[in-house]
Amino acid sequence: xxxxxxxxxxxxxxxxxxxxxxxxxxxxxxxxxxxxxxxxxxxxxxxxxxxxxxxxxxxxxxxxxxxxxxxxxxxxxxxxxxxxxxxxxxxxxxxxxxxxxxxxxxxxxxxxxxxxxxxxxxxxxxxxxxxxxxxxxxxxxxxxxxxxxxxxxxxxxxxxxxxxxxxxxxxxxxxxxxxxxxxxxxxxxxxxxxxxxxxxxxxxxxxxxxxxxxxxxxxxxxxxxxxxxxxxxxxxxxxxxxxxxxxxxxxxxxxxxxxxxxxxxxxxxxxxxxxxxxxxxxxxxxxxxxxxxxxxxxxxxxxxxxxxxxxxxxxxxxxxxxxxxxxxxxxxxxxxxxxxxxxxxxxxxxxxxxxxxxxxxxxxxxxxxxxxxxxxxxxxxxxxxxxxxxxxxxxxxxxxxxxxxxxxxx
Amino acid sequence: xxxxxxxxxxxxxxxxxxxxxxxxxxxxxxxxxxxxxxxxxxxxxxxxxxxxxxxxxxxxxxxxxxxxxxxxxxxxxxxxxxxxxxxxxxxxxxxxxxxxxxxxxxxxxxxxxxxxxxxxxxxxxxxxxxxxxxxxxxxxxxxxxxxxxxxxxxxxxxxxxxxxxxxxxxxxxxxxxxxxxxxxxxxxxxxxxxxxxxxxxxxxxxxxxxxxxxxxxxxxxxxxxxxxxxxxxxxxxxxxxxxxxxxxxxxxxxxxxxxxxxxxxxxxxxxxxxxxxxxxxxxxxxxxxxxxxxxxxxxxxxxxxxxxxxxxxxxxxxxxxxxxxxxxxxxxxxxxxxxxxxxxxxxxxxxxxxxxxxxxxxxxxxxxxxxxxxxxxxxxxxxxxxxxxxxxxxxxxxxxxxxxxxxxxxxxxxxxxxxxxxxxxxxxxxxxxxxxxxxxxxxxxxxxxxxxxxxxxxxxxxxxxxxxxxxxxxxxxxxxxxxxxxxxxxxxxxxxxxx
Numbered sequence: 001x002x003x004x005x006x007x008x009x010x011x012x013x014x015x016x017x018x019x020x021x022x023x024x025x026x027x028x029x030x031x032x033x034x035x036x037x038x039x040x041x042x043x044x045x046x047x048x049x050x051x052x053x054x055x056x057x058x059x060x061x062x063x064x065x066x067x068x069x070x071x072x073x074x075x076x077x078x079x080x081x082x083x084x085x086x087x088x089x090x091x092x093x094x095x096x097x098x099x100x101x102x103x104x105x106x107x108x109x110x111x112x113x114x115x116x117x118x119x120x121x122x123x124x125x126x127x128x129x130x131x132x133x134x135x136x137x138x139x140x141x142x143x144x145x146x147x148x149x150x151x152x153x154x155x156x157x158x159x160x161x162x163x164x165x166x167x168x169x170x171x172x173x174x175x176x177x178x179x180x181x182x183x184x185x186x187x188x189x190x191x192x193x194x195x196x197x198x199x200x201x202x203x204x205x206x207x208x209x210x211x212x213x214x215x216x217x218x219x220x221x222x223x224x225x226x227x228x229x230x231x232x233x234x235x236x237x238x239x240x241x242x243x244x245x246x247x248x249x250x251x252x253x254x255x256x257x258x259x260x261x262x263x264x265x266x267x268x269x270x271x272x273x274x275x276x277x278x279x280x281x282x283x284x285x286x287x288x289x290x291x292x293x294x295x296x297x298x299x300x301x302x303x304x305x306x307x308x309x310x311x312x313x314x315x316x317x318x319x320x321x322x323x324x325x326x327x328x329x330x331x332x333x334x335x336x337x338x339x340x341x342x343x344x345x346x347x348x349x350x351x352x353x354x355x356x357x358x359x360x361x362x363x364x365x366x367x368x369x370x371x372x373x374x375x376x377x378x379x380x381x382x383x384x385x386x387x388x389x390x391x392x393x394x395x396x397x398x399x400x401x402x403x404x405x406x407x408x409x410x
Numbered sequence: 411x412x413x414x415x416x417x418x419x420x421x422x423x424x425x426x427x428x429x430x431x432x433x434x435x436x437x438x439x440x441x442x443x444x445x446x447x448x449x450x451x452x453x454x455x456x457x458x459x460x461x462x463x464x465x466x467x468x469x470x471x472x473x474x475x476x477x478x479x480x481x482x483x484x485x486x487x488x489x490x491x492x493x494x495x496x497x498x499x500x501x502x503x504x505x506x507x508x509x510x511x512x513x514x515x516x517x518x519x520x521x522x523x524x525x526x527x528x529x530x531x532x533x534x535x536x537x538x539x540x541x542x543x544x545x546x547x548x549x550x551x552x553x554x555x556x557x558x559x560x561x562x563x564x565x566x567x568x569x570x571x572x573x574x575x576x577x578x579x580x581x582x583x584x585x586x587x588x589x590x591x592x593x594x595x596x597x598x599x600x601x602x603x604x605x606x607x608x609x610x611x612x613x614x615x616x617x618x619x620x621x622x623x624x625x626x627x628x629x630x631x632x633x634x635x636x637x638x639x640x641x642x643x644x645x646x647x648x649x650x651x652x653x654x655x656x657x658x659x660x661x662x663x664x665x666x667x668x669x670x671x672x673x674x675x676x677x678x679x680x681x682x683x684x685x686x687x688x689x690x691x692x693x694x695x696x697x698x699x700x701x702x703x704x705x706x707x708x709x710x711x712x713x714x715x716x717x718x719x720x721x722x723x724x725x726x727x728x729x730x731x732x733x734x735x736x737x738x739x740x741x742x743x744x745x746x747x748x749x750x751x752x753x754x755x756x757x758x759x760x761x762x763x764x765x766x767x768x769x770x771x772x773x774x775x776x777x778x779x780x781x782x783x784x785x786x787x788x789x790x791x792x793x794x795x796x797x798x799x800x801x802x803x804x805x806x807x808x809x810x811x812x813x814x815x816x817x818x819x820x821x822x823x824x825x826x827x828x829x830x831x832x833x834x835x836x837x838x839x840x841x842x843x844x845x846x847x848x849x850x851x852x853x854x855x856x857x858x859x860x861x862x863x864x865x866x867x868x869x870x871x872x873x874x875x876x877x878x879x880x881x882x883x884x885x886x887x888x889x890x891x892x893x894x895x896x897x898x899x900x901x902x903x904x905x906x907x908x909x
Contacts, residue, residue, distance in 0.1 A: 278778055279774070279778055279779060280770045280771065280774045280777050280778075280779060283763060283767070284770075286763065287763070287767055290757065290759050291752075291755070291756045294754055294756055295767070296715070296734075296735060297713075297745060298735070298767045299738075299768050299825075300767065301736060357756070
């Protein structure tokens with residue numbers, strides 16, 4: 001490659017970012033304490049956050065192995081590459097700033113906390129579905145499994161004095177038992193997905209479409225049993241609801257607290273990152289996605305890995321379903337409908353390739369966050385839901401087009 | 411004889427790392443059959459693909475009917491009167507035969523395809539070439555030989571001046587071959603020139619007027635067919651300088667057999683049948699034969715990738731069942747596949763991931779990988795083979811073919827195999843890297859490992875093997891001691907059922 005632009009030593013480059021980041025970070029805190037909260041709300045915190053991101057970027061370049069000794073080139077072509085690689089992120093940033101100007105209340109810390117809370121269950125579904133995308137498959141049954149887990153868990157966790165109990169004579173049991181049962185129910189269908197795909201080499205689109213329909217049918221049958229007869233499940237026990245609604249780290253007057261869903265989602269993000277990057281199973285997932293034939297030749301147990309993928313994914317959907325039920329303190333058989341499409345879209349926007357083998361947890365996380373921010377932000381400035389749909393669709397198309405053009409240039 | 415209808419002058423084609431064609435010329439007269447001959451990999455197909463617009467020559471000129479032409483696409487080639495019957499057929503199996511023939515130039519009636527006209531045209535065409543096939547039957551329902559004949563009819567339908575036939579008789583019976591020759595004679599009478607590629611000597615001597623021979627991407631010469639004999643052709647195809655292309659041997663294989671294969675047969679009747687052989691410890695056993703001799707199928711079956719109907723495999727004197735590559739790897743057998751891109755590398759993964767994929771369990775406890783161990787193993791193994799890569803995180807698809815091949819060898823060496831099966835280990839890599847791979851092979855047998863090497867390159871087969879097993883049409887036709895063997899003997903065995 002011909003280097004035409006200005007060359008800067010890697011060390012200087014990283015230090016610039018680290019120092020600017022630190023300065024902006026401090027500036028943020030200063031602003032936070034000195035700006036009028038009635039006008040600027042928590043703007044200072046956001047500025048500090050941007051500073052922290054800059055600083056971390058600098059530190060990463062200072063320490064990471066792959067950048068060692070390679071100088072940075074700044075020219076029209078590298079700038080263009082930076083813009084294409086981060087187009088979605090930059091667009092998001094612009095959008096956030098525009099919304100903040102139009103509606104300053106968007107600067108409130110509470111907004112960010114809400115976004116994180118809303119992202120939590122979607123994040124868990126997206127992490128599950130990403131495994132199936134990594135092997136160039138898909139999983140259409142995700143949303144219906146969320147619904148199944150929601151219905152099963154709430155059906156066994158109603159207060160004793162609730163009038164329309166699903167199981168009128170069910171004794172009081174530990175919260176964990178219905179949770180495990182509902183996750184297991186999902187795992188059974190995950191096993192079916194995996195078996196159809198691995199044993200009969202069925203395309204996951206078809207296999208999971210069939211299972212999606214089956215899961216919904218089974219769930220509806222269960223939901224329609226006497227005496228419930230398809231009534232929405234209510235009267236959910238408060239100790240279960242706490243799982244989705246409890247706030248932690250509340251400091252009166254200072255910090256409104258974070259929903260317990262956020263640390264739960266973070267736990268699963270770390271867990272999945274670990275599985276994908278640090279285990280034989282994870283490496284096999286990438287290998288099968290990268291070149292299935294070569295994986296067979298290399299002695300990868302393709303059958304076991306595919307079974308594992310679909311079971312693990314269904315367990316995650318089950319957990320998301322349980323949390324969703326707890327968050328909303330209720331369930332119907334239509335819970336989770338369409339979640340799989342949102343999750344797939346988030347993964348794809350986050351850089352997961354539908355051709356398999358390419359995708360990182362960090363990408364999935366940003367993909368999910370981007371979608372929630374957009375949805376929340378558009379609601380915030382009162383864009384009509386119909387326009388929201390149009391905008392969401394455009395974002396998916398543009399994001400994937402940019403992503404593909406990145407690879408095509410090679 | 412007539413004027414030249416086609417002249418390809420000084421054609422050079424370079425692929426990354428390999429000069430596939432080096433100053434090759436081909437001159438074809440109107441109304442003649444011109445045979446193009448050479449070993450596998452001599453560059454015949456590459457030359458024809460340049461003519462047909464699939465590849466673009468880097469240097470040289472193509473003159474068609476007196477006019478120099480730059481052929482960029484197959485469509486253009488067809489418009490210029492050049493058509494090609496490919497070695498491998500790719501019919502659209504779920505569409506009728508006639509749609510396969512007229513694809514891209516359907517007879518139209520306003521905006522709709524004129525089905526009646528299409529049937530009529532197809533019937534007329536089939537009459538011309540004396541074929542009795544219903545135009546509306548699905549292409550997938552035809553036998554391989556009928557498909558081949560349909561493909562020939564299709565080439566005729568373009569009214570081409572030049573028709574390229576790449577191994578047209580590979581799936582034809584004796585009678586059908588006679589039928590094909592009749593069609594060829596008809597075409598000749600119409601003034602059409604035919605470029606005929608085949609390994610079958612007898613056919614060539616019978617049908618061809620002139621013969622051009624290529625070797626290693628270079629032009630050897632053009633002769634009148636009546637001046638040639640089978641032996642002359644073979645010696646011109648393979649006769650080349652063989653000094654210093656292989657490292658010196660410094661080992662002797664032992665007599666102990668590590669692998670014994672008895673009467674191995676595939677369930678497919680056209681694949682390998684009743685194959686028996688022994689592989690000695692510290693030996694390089696070469697497997698020779700032409701494309702289609704089922705050598706790859708045989709080794710893939712031994713590695714658990716293909717079904718075995720009958721026969722036994724003994725490793726170190728014990729029989730064992732192989733159902734999948736995992737079983738073979740457990741028995742310390744490794745297979746470097748022929749198609750590097752399709753079944754070897756994971757293009758979008760790093761050199762590191764590519765190197766350790768077959769031996770992952772060694773670096774893990776309870777399924778959790780130890781990254782340090784993986785990197786160490788990959789670095790050590792690649793350093794031994796002198797793989798050139800910027801670092802272990804580089805994507806393997808950014809490496810050259812030779813270095814990719816080394817990474818794949820490194821992958822298998824990490825599984826610590828007793829037996830390495832190498833299927834065309836030096837295909838598509840340059841001379842320097844070839845020599846390095848040969849050196850590695852020698853080191854491995856010196857260390858007591860055994861190698862089975864499939865090679866379609868005659869000098870490689872003769873220069874690297876201790877013994878050579880030759881196959882023809884799925885059967886073993888002979889064993890040769892490489893020291894005493896020459897290429898003519900190998901060729902004779904390799905074409906045993908074709909002469």
